[in-house]
Amino acid sequence: MRGTKLNLRERLEDTVLDLSMSQIEEVPVREISQIKKATSLDLSNNQLKSLGKNFAPMLTHLIKLDLSNNHLAELPDNFGELVSLRHLDLYNNQITHLPLSLGQLKMLRWLDLKNNPLLPKLAEIAGPCLDAQQCQQSARKVVTFLQTMQVQVDEERQRRLLQKRKQQELAEQAQKKEQQKQQLQKKKKKAAKSNNSTQVKTENGTTSVTGGNNVGDVKKAAPKYQNETFTHSRPTRKAEALKGQWKILKDI
Numbered sequence: 001m002r003g004t005k006l007n008l009r010e011r012l013e014d015t016v017l018d019l020s021m022s023q024i025e026e027v028p029v030r031e032i033s034q035i036k037k038a039t040s041l042d043l044s045n046n047q048l049k050s051l052g053k054n055f056a057p058m059l060t061h062l063i064k065l066d067l068s069n070n071h072l073a074e075l076p077d078n079f080g081e082l083v084s085l086r087h088l089d090l091y092n093n094q095i096t097h098l099p100l101s102l103g104q105l106k107m108l109r110w111l112d113l114k115n116n117p118l119l120p121k122l123a124e125i126a127g128p129c130l131d132a133q134q135c136q137q138s139a140r141k142v143v144t145f146l147q148t149m150q151v152q153v154d155e156e157r158q159r160r161l162l163q164k165r166k167q168q169e170l171a172e173q174a175q176k177k178e179q180q181k182q183q184l185q186k187k188k189k190k191a192a193k194s195n196n197s198t199q200v201k202t203e204n205g206t207t208s209v210t211g212g213n214n215v216g217d218v219k220k221a222a223p224k225y226q227n228e229t230f231t232h233s234r235p236t237r238k239a240e241a242l243k244g245q246w247k248i249l250k251d252i
Contacts, residue, residue, distance in 0.1 A: 008035060016040040020066070023047055033058040040064040044089070048072055056081040068092055068112070080104035088139070091115055097122060100153060103146030111139035 008031055011018050017038035024046040032041065041062055048070040056078050063084055068091035075090075080101025085108055092115040102108075112135055113126045125145045129135040 008032065012038055016042065018042045020044045020046070025049070027051060027055060029054050029058050036061055039084075042066045043070070044068040046070055050074075051076055051079075053078060055079075060084060063087065065089070075099050075102070077101060083107070086110065088112075098142065098146060100146050100150045103143055103148075103150050105143055108139045108143055110135045111142055113138065113142075 008017065008019075008028070012035060015037055017032065017035060017040065020042045021044075024043065025048065027043065027048065029052060032038065039061055041059070041064070044066045045068070048067065049072065051067075051072070053076050055076060060081060060083060062082055064087040065082070065085060066089040068089045070093055072090070072093040072095055074095060075098060077099045078101055079099050080103065082105065085105050087110040088105075088108060089110075089112045091112045095113070095116040095118065097119055110132070111126070112129045113123075114129055118126065122142075122145075125141050126138045127134055127141065129138045
């Protein structure tokens with residue numbers, strides 16, 4: 001580790017850390033991040049295939065970055081965290097597209113994407129970068145394009161999110177209606193069962209409210225009938241007296 005730090009500092013001249021033509025396959029990010037004075041990093045003509053996710057977050061102090069003549073197929077998604085970057089050279093790599101986060105590089109003033117198998121639309125926007133002016137235009141146009149793309153992606157993401165929420169709400173409403181329907185059906189079944197039970201009891205004679213056949217009615221009627229029978233079956237004393245007088249007169 002100490003030897004690596006010593007070698008890096010030996011490669012430092014003013015603010016430029018020159019690690020070009022060093023057969024580097026993996027960027028020593030942690031060691032480079034400790035040299036805050038190095039705002040210009042030259043990693044050209046190496047064997048780099050990727051930069052790693054910690055490259056941009058740990059090297060936010062970089063102003064100039066040369067990655068030309070490597071084997072990079074893409075840049076990390078968080079590459080836009082190099083917010084101080086003004087000069088970016090990606091000449092002669094294997095890059096087809098750029099991360100949307102590169103649109104955050106508002107300070108970028110120079111960009112070279114020549115000799116890369118870029119997607120047609122990106123290649124058209126980037127332009128040839130044959131001189132300083134064209135490279136400046138390339139930086140401005142590419143950053144603006146990626147910013148626009150980011151806005152569209154965010155809008156589409158928001159639209160899908162709202163659509164997903166709406167679908168969830170509709171699903172919840174449908175589920176709620178189904179639950180209410182099932183509860184209503186249960187209540188109807190319970191009511192029907194209760195009605196059937198009441199009807200069976202009535203048919204068995206356990207309850208009756210019609211025809212005057214109530215036991216109470218019979219009991220109430222009984223005393224009247226008994227009184228009438230008692231009146232007709234037992235003559236009064238006056239009637240017996242008259243009968244006796246009629247018998248006397250008959251004998252005379």
